[in-house]
């Protein structure tokens with residue numbers, strides 16, 4: 674009987690294509706991937722090869738599927754308690770790679786909160802950019818109080834102001850040369866995560882260094898384990 678159950682479990686696992694990566698990350702399919710052309714093993718292997726080992730140690734598992742949180746917050750990935758939750762709806766491998774690396778960034782800021790934010794350098798840079806964003810939007814007729822822009826935390830209403838009132842396309846244009854993309858101004862944490870993803874998405878860090886020098890410097894710092902050697 675037990676043998677039978679084990680066999681059944683094994684069959685179910687095989688059907689869902691769950692797997693473990695070389696470093697032991699469990700990749701679990703809650704729902705099948707919509708785009709069958711995407712090779713998830715290859716995408717995860719790439720992420721785990723370009724990001725240094727010491728920045729991968731906070732998460733243990735990747736769950737691919739569709740989650741209620743995605744609809745509630747209009748997102749397609751999130752990090753919680755050592756698990757990367759990644760949408761089963763992906764355009765292509767680059768899109769999925771971006772989601773995975775972005776959520777790894779959130780695991781890194783939890784593990785190395787002091788190293789990431791302690792010196793306030795990223796925060797100061799972020800707030801300077803938020804100030805400029807405020808002024809640009811004000812000039813275009815999107816008048817919102819400056820205090821709103823000086824809050825580094827995620828604020829649903831602020832996000833709606835950006836993406837619904839100003840709108841994605843206009844925001845993208847305004848953010849050019851100011852933020853790495855239109856999602857970066859949402860909060861300090863997203864500012865860090867978008868920069869982190871950009872750093873590992875592209876080998877050339879020139880644009881990141883030019884647009885967000887403090888963030889690029891922080892990425893170079895985090896990259897070297899010797900800077901973080903007070904941790905296990």
Ligand SMILES: [Zn+2]
Pocket residue numbers: 775779862863866
């Ligand atoms: Zn994020």
